[in-house]
Amino acid sequence: MSTKTSMMERISESTRSLTTGVDTKDVKHWVTIHIMGRGYRVPADLTIMTAMEFAGYKLIRSCGCRQGFCGACATVFRREGEYKLETALACQTRVEDGMSLVQIPFVPAGAASYDVGEEKYAYSVFSKYYPEVDRCVSCNTCTKACPQDLEVMDYVQAAVKGDFEALTEISFDCIQCGLCAIRCPAEIAQYHVAQLGRRMYGRHGSPEPEHLKDRIAQLEKGEFDEALEELVGATRDELEKLYAARERESD
Amino acid sequence: MTQDNDRAPRRERRGAGSEGMRLPYYPGCTLKTTAKNLEDSALAVAGVLGIELVELPRWNCCGVVTSLTDDDLMRHLGPLRNLIRVQEMNADGLVDDEMRLVALCSMCFNTLKQTNKRLAERPDDLEKLNAIMYLEEDYEGRVEVVHFLEILKEVDPEKIRASVKRPLEGLKVAPYYGCTLLRPKGIGIDDPESPTVQDDFIRMLGAEVVDNPKRTLCCGSYQTVANKDAVADLAYDILTHAREAGADVVTTYCPLCAFNLDNRQREVAERHPDFDSIPVLYATQLMALAFGLGEEACRFDLNHVNPTDVLNAARLVKEGT
Numbered sequence: 001m002s003t004k005t006s007m008m009e010r011i012s013e014s015t016r017s018l019t020t021g022v023d024t025k026d027v028k029h030w031v032t033i034h035i036m037g038r039g040y041r042v043p044a045d046l047t048i049m050t051a052m053e054f055a056g057y058k059l060i061r062s063c064g065c066r067q068g069f070c071g072a073c074a075t076v077f078r079r080e081g082e083y084k085l086e087t088a089l090a091c092q093t094r095v096e097d098g099m100s101l102v103q104i105p106f107v108p109a110g111a112a113s114y115d116v117g118e119e120k121y122a123y124s125v126f127s128k129y130y131p132e133v134d135r136c137v138s139c140n141t142c143t144k145a146c147p148q149d150l151e152v153m154d155y156v157q158a159a160v161k162g163d164f165e166a167l168t169e170i171s172f173d174c175i176q177c178g179l180c181a182i183r184c185p186a187e188i189a190q191y192h193v194a195q196l197g198r199r200m201y202g203r204h205g206s207p208e209p210e211h212l213k214d215r216i217a218q219l220e221k222g223e224f225d226e227a228l229e230e231l232v233g234a235t236r237d238e239l240e241k242l243y244a245a246r247e248r249e250s251d
Numbered sequence: 252m253t254q255d256n257d258r259a260p261r262r263e264r265r266g267a268g269s270e271g272m273r274l275p276y277y278p279g280c281t282l283k284t285t286a287k288n289l290e291d292s293a294l295a296v297a298g299v300l301g302i303e304l305v306e307l308p309r310w311n312c313c314g315v316v317t318s319l320t321d322d323d324l325m326r327h328l329g330p331l332r333n334l335i336r337v338q339e340m341n342a343d344g345l346v347d348d349e350m351r352l353v354a355l356c357s358m359c360f361n362t363l364k365q366t367n368k369r370l371a372e373r374p375d376d377l378e379k380l381n382a383i384m385y386l387e388e389d390y391e392g393r394v395e396v397v398h399f400l401e402i403l404k405e406v407d408p409e410k411i412r413a414s415v416k417r418p419l420e421g422l423k424v425a426p427y428y429g430c431t432l433l434r435p436k437g438i439g440i441d442d443p444e445s446p447t448v449q450d451d452f453i454r455m456l457g458a459e460v461v462d463n464p465k466r467t468l469c470c471g472s473y474q475t476v477a478n479k480d481a482v483a484d485l486a487y488d489i490l491t492h493a494r495e496a497g498a499d500v501v502t503t504y505c506p507l508c509a510f511n512l513d514n515r516q517r518e519v520a521e522r523h524p525d526f527d528s529i530p531v532l533y534a535t536q537l538m539a540l541a542f543g544l545g546e547e548a549c550r551f552d553l554n555h556v557n558p559t560d561v562l563n564a565a566r567l568v569k570e571g572t
Contacts, residue, residue: 122284123280123283123284136311136312136329137312137314137325137326137328137329138311138312138314138328138329138332139325139328139329139383140328140332140384140386140387143386144386151309153311154309154311157310157311157312160280160312161280161283161284162280162283162284163283185325
């Protein structure tokens with residue numbers, strides 16, 4: 001029990017707002033931003049996410065990994081005097097003076113339910129589950145919106161052509177923030193389309209990795225049962241030693 | 252894209268079929284899916300004639316159907332983006348000073364050409380679209396959209412005849428034209444009332460062209476989605492007239508016409524018990540056959556109504572081909 005609590009505390013500590021306890025006397029540069037229409041003075045070197053926390057917001061949605069990987073903090077903003085509506089991840093984008101912004105905590109785009117093993121490996125799988133892909137007019141608004149700088153329109157077009165491999169390559173770094181979907185004039189949920197395509201490619205298109213087959217055979221033979229038992233029975237100290245001495249891939 | 256003010260007036264085009272002829276090629280989605288038999292046969296035939304069709308990098312939807320409304324500019328973004336890719340191909344050296352874009356699908360050809368024409372006539376529209384597409388280089392208006400048949404017309408007929416290894420003697424062919432190769436004025440590549448642009452090439456293969464009075468009757472187009480019966484009735488009309496004219500096969504260059512005339516024959520037979528089924532081929536499949544190319548080029552396996560029996564009867568394919 002104590003171990004669990006301690007772990008949760010450590011997680012909580014590691015994701016703690018970085019702005020807690022900022023001594024405003026030390027801040028030399030300030031900007032004014034507008035969050036949902038209300039102005040706030042915030043330190044100039046903050047991200048949108050930390051600036052919102054500095055301003056007093058407690059983020060219970062639109063906030064996840066804080067490192068640009070989870071896609072939870074989709075944000076739309078305009079710079080002062082600009083007509084362009086910009087999109088960004090709040091944890092990866094620094095505030096600018098005059099910026100007007102709001103976070104998008106959730107994108108209502110239903111994901112289809114399917115069994116990739118049962119589906120025909122052909123372009124028709126897209127029109128079956130996401131028929132709106134055929135409404136794409138190649139306007140490229142999705143690509144402009146993508147905070148990962150993916151060529152979103154190109155992977156939607158790859159879907160229309162039935163090119164699963166190209167779709168997989170182009171969409172691989174998608175973090176499913178949903179900004180493409182809320183900007184699309186054809187109302188396509190691009191990121192769901194891409195996930196279907198990648199799953200289909202993984203199941204039917206890409207070669208089966210030899211080492212995976214070997215490892216599954218080892219598991220089924222029970223070659224690791226003993227090692228697993230040892231781990232389950234280990235004390236906290238033993239676990240920590242094992243963790244510190246673990247094999248790591250080079251950075 | 253560099254400015255080409257200093258460039259000499261467009262140099263004399265090398266005739267199609269000369270060594271190293273490379274042309275930007277726009278496939279379109281059906282050529283990668285349901286109309287793979289058009290792409291495979293056409294690319295193989297082009298290869299025999301010394302024409303290399305270089306696929307446009309990152310091509311997107313042709314636009315499918317050109318928007319005719321004045322205020323629906325967004326539908327021209329897709330076609331226009333493909334034209335910009337041709338500029339990029341030239342800048343990247345994928346083709347050598349070749350601004351012609353070849354389409355095989357007659358629907359894609361029609362849509363791309365209509366957008367190109369509209370933007371040439373209305374520079375204010377082009378300016379607006381260039382501004383919206385700020386991630387792309389501006390379109391300079393120098394691309395010319397052509398259909399594969401227009402490239403074939405540039406080839407020395409003797410070269411085509413010399414490429415025929417297996418003359419299609421005794422085969423009667425009814426070319427079907429539909430609309431997208433012929434209309435509207437300024438876009439079509441042949442007489443909209445009595446087109447012949449497919450016919451000459453079919454004769455060069457040794458086959459006989461039979462006249463079908465319904466060669467330009469509408470196939471029903473996208474009504475095939477919501478109104479199958481109407482399409483089936485039109486297909487019945489077109490195909491029965493071809494049969495009565497003595498045709499063994501019907502040819503087309505349009506994947507949508509091919510779908511309506513070929514795949515819809517199931518519905519035609521349901522509604523018209525007297526219907527006599529007839530193979531519908533892409534004209535390039537016949538060329539591939541006559542050029543002596545194998546099944547990987549002819550792709551008869553992808554036709555809904557299998558043409559091999561008819562071609563067997565005319566002793567044109569070996570058993571099992």
